Amino acid sequence: MSSFAHYLDQLFFAVFPFVAMVIFFLVTIQRYRGRTFTFSSLSSQFLENEDHFWGMVPFHFGIIFVLIGHVVAFLLPAQILSWNASPIRLILLELTGMALALFTLVGLLAVIIRRVSSSKVRVVTSPSDWVLYLLLLVQVASGVYVALFHPWGSSWFAAAVVPWLWSLVKLSPNISYIAAMPFAVKLHIVNAFIVIAFFPFTRLVHILVLPNPYPWRKTQVVRWYGIRRTA
Secondary structure, three states, X not given: OOHHHHHHHHHHHHHHHHXXXXXXXXXHHHHHHHOHHHOOOOOOOOOOOHHHHHHHHHHHXXXXXXXXXXXXXXXXXXXXXXXXXXXXXXXXXXXXXXXXXXXXXXXXXXHHHHHHHOHHHHHOOOHHHHHHHHHHHHHHHHXXXXXXXXXXXXXXXHHHHHHHHHHHHOOOOOHXXXXXXXXXXXXXXXXXXXXXXXXXXXXXXXXXXXXXXXXXXXXXXXXXXXXXXOX
């Protein structure tokens, strides 16, 4: 590895994760204490509901289960590797992860298309929203790419990425686990920390407000009242 590549790995995988987490916690706390009422999803459902449903529902449920999968692999890497010892179980887990990732990607694309195509929704979309959608698109698309072209990710994630993540938790980053990873994997990881750093500046902060009933609450019904035109 060249010295420049080693320097970049040190920057992105030994320094930047800590910078991202510091920004996340400090800005989130500051925003909650100083601008509590901005902890909202700023829903545009009342402006347009049909496309909103077909975008947000698959995106929300897809991303929730994808994140749960990452957390389980982080907390129980040995159990994941044991499960993957059987080829059938490994293929089943990989296909499930791919299906959830594609489900998330389709939902996110629907959300972005809705923002672009609906003039009412476009007006209330802020620059930070567009940056967030771009970051999320890169994150989800790179995840799908990794799943397609660098398969068996559940195994190498548990065997290589998880030890690196635990080295960060222990405040002793060991980039040797991650240095040999393909570019797409590194992009996926670095972009994840960019999302974390940008998180407190966006509407995503609403998911930190507990309890968050979105997964089980009833669908919101929007009714329009106006004067009916007669012929």
